[in-house]
Amino acid sequence: xxxxxxxxxxxxxxxxxxxxxxxxxxxxxxxxxxxxxxxxxxxxxxxxxxxxxxxxxxxxxxxxxxxxxxxxxxxxxxxxxxxxxxxxxxxxxxxxxxxxxxxxxxxxxxxxxxxxxxxxxxxxxxxxxxxxxxxxxxxxxxxxxxxxxxxxxxxxxxxxxxxxxxxxxxxxxxxxxxxxxxxxxxxxxxxxxxxxxxxxxxxxxxxxxxxxxxxxxxxxxxxxxxxxxxxxxxxxxxxxxxxxxxxxxxxxxxxxxxxxxxxxxxxxxxxxxxxxxxxxxxxxxxxxxxxxxxxxxxxxxxxxxxxxxxxxxxxxxxxxxxxxxxxxxxxxxxxxxxxxxxxxxxxxxxxxxxxxxxxxxxxxxxxxxxxxxxxxxxxxxxxxxxxxxxxxxxxxxxxxxx
Amino acid sequence: xxxxxxxxxxxxxxxxxxxxxxxxxxxxxxxxxxxxxxxxxxxxxxxxxxxxxxxxxxxxxxxxxxxxxxxxxxxxxxxxxxxxxxxxxxxxxxxxxxxxxxxxxxxxxxxxxxxxxxxxxxxxxxxxxxxxxxxxxxxxxxxxxxxxxxxxxxxxxxxxxxxxxxxxxxxxxxxxxxxxxxxxxxxxxxxxxxxxxxxxxxxxxxxxxxxxxxxxxxxxxxxxxxxxxxxxxxxxxxxxxxxxxxxxxxxxxxxxx
Numbered sequence: 001x002x003x004x005x006x007x008x009x010x011x012x013x014x015x016x017x018x019x020x021x022x023x024x025x026x027x028x029x030x031x032x033x034x035x036x037x038x039x040x041x042x043x044x045x046x047x048x049x050x051x052x053x054x055x056x057x058x059x060x061x062x063x064x065x066x067x068x069x070x071x072x073x074x075x076x077x078x079x080x081x082x083x084x085x086x087x088x089x090x091x092x093x094x095x096x097x098x099x100x101x102x103x104x105x106x107x108x109x110x111x112x113x114x115x116x117x118x119x120x121x122x123x124x125x126x127x128x129x130x131x132x133x134x135x136x137x138x139x140x141x142x143x144x145x146x147x148x149x150x151x152x153x154x155x156x157x158x159x160x161x162x163x164x165x166x167x168x169x170x171x172x173x174x175x176x177x178x179x180x181x182x183x184x185x186x187x188x189x190x191x192x193x194x195x196x197x198x199x200x201x202x203x204x205x206x207x208x209x210x211x212x213x214x215x216x217x218x219x220x221x222x223x224x225x226x227x228x229x230x231x232x233x234x235x236x237x238x239x240x241x242x243x244x245x246x247x248x249x250x251x252x253x254x255x256x257x258x259x260x261x262x263x264x265x266x267x268x269x270x271x272x273x274x275x276x277x278x279x280x281x282x283x284x285x286x287x288x289x290x291x292x293x294x295x296x297x298x299x300x301x302x303x304x305x306x307x308x309x310x311x312x313x314x315x316x317x318x319x320x321x322x323x324x325x326x327x328x329x330x331x332x333x334x335x336x337x338x339x340x341x342x343x344x345x346x347x348x349x350x351x352x353x354x355x356x357x358x359x360x361x362x363x364x365x366x367x368x369x370x371x372x373x374x375x376x377x378x379x380x381x382x383x384x385x386x387x388x389x390x391x392x393x394x395x396x397x398x399x400x401x402x
Numbered sequence: 403x404x405x406x407x408x409x410x411x412x413x414x415x416x417x418x419x420x421x422x423x424x425x426x427x428x429x430x431x432x433x434x435x436x437x438x439x440x441x442x443x444x445x446x447x448x449x450x451x452x453x454x455x456x457x458x459x460x461x462x463x464x465x466x467x468x469x470x471x472x473x474x475x476x477x478x479x480x481x482x483x484x485x486x487x488x489x490x491x492x493x494x495x496x497x498x499x500x501x502x503x504x505x506x507x508x509x510x511x512x513x514x515x516x517x518x519x520x521x522x523x524x525x526x527x528x529x530x531x532x533x534x535x536x537x538x539x540x541x542x543x544x545x546x547x548x549x550x551x552x553x554x555x556x557x558x559x560x561x562x563x564x565x566x567x568x569x570x571x572x573x574x575x576x577x578x579x580x581x582x583x584x585x586x587x588x589x590x591x592x593x594x595x596x597x598x599x600x601x602x603x604x605x606x607x608x609x610x611x612x613x614x615x616x617x618x619x620x621x622x623x624x625x626x627x628x629x630x631x632x633x634x635x636x637x638x639x640x641x642x643x644x645x646x647x648x649x650x651x652x653x654x655x656x657x658x659x
Contacts, residue, residue, distance in 0.1 A: 034487060034490070073656070073657075078659055102656070104652075104653070106645075106647055107650075109652050109656065116514045117514060118514040118515040118516075121517075143513050154652050156647060156650045156652050162650065162652060212651070214505070214518070214651075219518045257518055259505075259518050259520055261503075262522040262523070264520065289520060289522070289523070291522065291523035292523060292526035292527075292570070295525075296527075296627075297527040297530065299523070299526065332526060332527050334453050334455070334530040335530075336488075336530065361486060361488055364462065364486045364487075365487060365488075367488045401486075401487035402487075
């Protein structure tokens with residue numbers, strides 16, 4: 001994170017804040033300050049595959065947040081910080097997840113600053129979601145994101161849907177595990193070693209648009225992104241050395257969901273073009289929920305999703321021709337107890353990944369999360385996954401909210 | 403002989419007429435209640451939910467609810483959780499329809515995701531409480547058939563049978579207060595086996611804008627599990643003027659941040 005960038009945004013926010021305060025001093029400002037402290041323990045069952053890796057990873061994360069809102073909530077400043085301390089120097093990191101000013105008026109909304117935006121409908125694969133960089137050291141499922149500097153403009157209509165325009169002035173590099181970290185390649189990738197195709201490097205001025213609409217049971221979105229790719233492109237030379245860089249990409253995405261009785265039918269798909277590589281990928285599937293089975297609130301959902309990626313073995317997420325089956329169980333009790341169990345199977349090889357995620361609340365300010373990932377029969381020929389074959393782990397996290 | 407046949411026929415006819423009248427009168431009351439609450443426009447309210455298990459242990463959650471009244475179709479509503487803190491920002495947006503399934507979206511603030519969800523689950527509990535989703539959704543006249551039962555101490559007692567087969571109830575026995583703008587005083591819920599499941603009582607009523615009665619406290623007691631849930635509404639605000647723009651998916655994300 002470039003410090004100058006942060007200060008720039010801070011000053012911009014401060015000026016906007018002061019200005020809007022001066023305008024109408026009688027306006028009521030609501031402040032909210034929160035802090036989550038999360039203690040975490042990851043235990044990797046198998047002996048390390050690469051030198052320097054450990055089995056036990058105690059860790060702690062701090063997640064402060066602040067919100068000031070006024071003008072009946074139509075204007076606000078939002079901050080969410082992140083700091084983790086871990087045995088792996090690269091997983092020890094901090095970030096500004098969010099720091100933005102937002103104003104809404106009538107049928108439009110504008111946000112400026114560091115922000116997170118989510119696109120997509122699938123559960124096991126996130127293809128379309130291209131605005132934020134993945135904080136890959138944080139979670140295996142890739143759902144943790146780094147804050148992205150942006151100006152976002154939304155125009156909302158009832159008849160023809162919502163249009164989002166994004167101006168993305170700065171690219172964030174993906175985080176990778178360090179030498180002491182698990183879930184990495186044999187060669188330690190340093191964030192800074194990854195270069196850009198674009199001469200403007202991280203300061204390339206990128207843009208994106210998205211249209212989203214809903215008619216009856218159909219939710220649909222089409223998006224286009226033009227700029228520095230969030231996923232690095234990997235090239236391997238004859239000696240097995242990795243050459244990785246961020247290409248300039250044009251990516252068109254489609255999201256489609258049909259919601260009919262207890263069925264959710266989902267499709268998300270992308271076509272990505274760059275100088276070196278053009279490819280198509282999709283994830284499609286369904287979710288069905290048996291609700292209130294016992295008359296006591298027990299919901300059991302079943303999930304099935306298929307993923308295809310034309311990049312084949314170079315697909316970074318290793319979902320080139322895979323089937324995911326899972327079940328989401330919610331007790332709907334006062335502690336919000338829930339489970340997500342799943343299995344991902346590669347249709348071209350023996351590789352399988354099993355996962356379990358469970359969480360519940362204790363009292364009103366504590367939560368406990370348990371996560372397990374098991375890599376089984378990973379095919380030695382898998383370019384990416386084979387590196388993780390000994391990285392099955394169990395993670396337990398306890399959070400306290402202030 | 404002739405006389406007795408005539409008598410029986412007359413008795414049957416009378417019964418048919420009165421049965422129809424009971425249905426008509428039930429519907430009439432439901433419509434009168436809807437009419438009495440017409441024109442509130444939009445409102446916002448802070449809501450505290452106190453869940454009590456059978457051992458008396460309590461847990462609390464708070465949320466903000468915004469409602470937009472629509473005449474031709476069902477109302478639109480936005481609920482945002484404020485506590486417990488781990489679910490702060492979790493929000494739902496519901497477009498109620500008079501006929502057919504409601505449209506519903508869920509916002510998950512941790513990953514900033516908006517997800518269209520199925521509104522199929524009517525009978526399931528809302529966040530672990532004794533209120534089912536269907537108890538909290540906008541009460542449109544079209545969602546029940548009605549039978550007037552009796553008038554007792556100024557209260558009109560009407561049986562309501564849900565039209566939707568996915569409802570968790572065979573019937574609800576509803577008490578309307580005729581002199582107080584047909585406001586609800588009590589609802590008894592009968593489960594699918596026609597056994598008394600829950601009783602909901604309304605109290606601490608206040609009159610807003612000289613027309614709209616709103617209860618400050620709703621108490622739901624589950625007779626089968628001995629659990630109860632208290633809903634406390636603080637400060638209804640009818641002064642707000644929301645438009646459909648405040649009930650978009652963009653507004654849903656803004657409410658949850």
